[in-house]
Amino acid sequence: MVFGLRGVRAPQGRVKLSAERQAYLDLVAWGVGTVEACRMVGVSRRTGHRWRFGRPSRAGREVSSPVRSESRSGRFLSVDERIVIADLWRAGRSVRSIAVELGRDPSTVSREVRRNAHPGSGDYRPHAAQARADARRARPKTGKLAVNPRLRQAVQDGLDRRWSPEQIVRRLRRDFPDQPGMHVTHETIYQALYVQGRGELRRELTRALRTGRAARRPRRPAGQRQPRFTAPMVMISDRPAEVDDRAVPGHWEGDLIIGKDNASAIGTLVERTTRYVLLTHLGQGRTAEHVRDALLTTIATLPTHLKRSLTWDQGAEMALHHQFSTAADMPVYFCDPHSPWQRGSNENTNGLLRQYFPKGTDLTTHSPEHLAAVAAELNGRPRKTLGWDTPAERLAKLLTETS
Numbered sequence: 319m320v321f322g323l324r325g326v327r328a329p330q331g332r333v334k335l336s337a338e339r340q341a342y343l344d345l346v347a348w349g350v351g352t353v354e355a356c357r358m359v360g361v362s363r364r365t366g367h368r369w370r371f372g373r374p375s376r377a378g379r380e381v382s383s384p385v386r387s388e389s390r391s392g393r394f395l396s397v398d399e400r401i402v403i404a405d406l407w408r409a410g411r412s413v414r415s416i417a418v419e420l421g422r423d424p425s426t427v428s429r430e431v432r433r434n435a436h437p438g439s440g441d442y443r444p445h446a447a448q449a450r451a452d453a454r455r456a457r458p459k460t461g462k463l464a465v466n467p468r469l470r471q472a473v474q475d476g477l478d479r480r481w482s483p484e485q486i487v488r489r490l491r492r493d494f495p496d497q498p499g500m501h502v503t504h505e506t507i508y509q510a511l512y513v514q515g516r517g518e519l520r521r522e523l524t525r526a527l528r529t530g531r532a533a534r535r536p537r538r539p540a541g542q543r544q545p546r547f548t549a550p551m552v553m554i555s556d557r558p559a560e561v562d563d564r565a566v567p568g569h570w571e572g573d574l575i576i577g578k579d580n581a582s583a584i585g586t587l588v589e590r591t592t593r594y595v596l597l598t599h600l601g602q603g604r605t606a607e608h609v610r611d612a613l614l615t616t617i618a619t620l621p622t623h624l625k626r627s628l629t630w631d632q633g634a635e636m637a638l639h640h641q642f643s644t645a646a647d648m649p650v651y652f653c654d655p656h657s658p659w660q661r662g663s664n665e666n667t668n669g670l671l672r673q674y675f676p677k678g679t680d681l682t683t684h685s686p687e688h689l690a691a692v693a694a695e696l697n698g699r700p701r702k703t704l705g706w707d708t709p710a711e712r713l714a715k716l717l718t719e720t721s
């Protein structure tokens with residue numbers, strides 16, 4: 319620190335003393351007292367007090383701060399919000415009630431008071447808190463891995479052993495519980511790998527990550543994501559309640575099982591009430607047109623009262639779902655992303671089918687006749703969920719009762 323008592327003590331204004339003001343706020347944030355920080359920087363105690371706590375009005379209330387905050391997004395607390403926190407905190411309000419007043423998460427208010435309240439008196443001063451926040455937010459900052467070679471080496475060793483960032487973080491906290499300098503978050507590790515120009519970790523270490531990606535894949539918020547298909551999907555939440563209890567037959571779940579190198583597929587349909595299985599021959603084509611035509615051929619073999627609905631995942635093969643629905647007079651409902659349990663019967667059946675069609679094999683070798691034979695064999699298996707009836711027996715019983 320190169321500051322000292324200035325030879326010329328005439329007022330120099332806010333701009334010329336900006337470096338001294340920043341140095342003073344940094345010293346205070348590091349725990350140096352006001353008097354000592356003023357002496358080190360070379361300003362009067364009155365100036366330092368004004369920089370730290372703002373300019374008081376005649377009524378003794380803080381009205382403004384000489385430290386101007388740059389405009390920033392709403393994810394950061396503003397000086398006005400900090401003034402509200404100070405007023406309500408002084409009035410004895412709880413953290414949760416203050417959070418409701420501001421429309422913020424309670425953890426935001428709790429963290430703000432914990433970091434910036436006076437350790438002795440518990441008094442929270444908004445302008446001082448704003449100054450500390452501005453000082454902490456200065457960018458660019460040197461990353462923790464860049465300034466701590468020991469920590470950086472420990473992280474690199476973990477990545478060399480193909481540990482995930484979370485495993486590295488947890489192990490460091492366990493092995494060095496009393497050394498905060500050896501603690502890091504998994505996000506810091508990811509940024510050191512992915513953010514260009516950081517140079518804190520070797521880029522080739524990204525190959526040790528389980529995804530193997532050398533760059534992050536951008537994720538859009540749910541409200542900004544592009545629609546999956548051109549035609550709007552009808553989600554499973556809009557499916558009739560009668561489908562859930564499996565009391566009414568004719569509601570089907572569908573999916574594809576994929577062959578070697580994603581080059582072949584077989585369509586699978588499972589009736590929810592009877593667990594009856596239909597297999598659809600696709601050969602080497604599983605485009606939306608192939609799947610639409612194959613499903614229409616398969617569904618055409620069913621009586622009308624067994625064509626009530628079809629539930630599918632959001633795979634690209636169902637891009638023409640609206641055309642299938644119109645031609646088959648059968649609505650299609652889509653599961654939520656990453657929710658295979660919403661088609662539980664179909665997922666279970668696909669597992670059974672792998673006994674006949676192992677993963678990594680070419681599914682084009684199976685003819686439509688062979689698929690029909692496999693489906694007949696599976697429909698002839700007694701099922702515990704059906705009271706040891708077979709799906710074929712249950713379906714035959716339904717057809718008899720209907721006729």
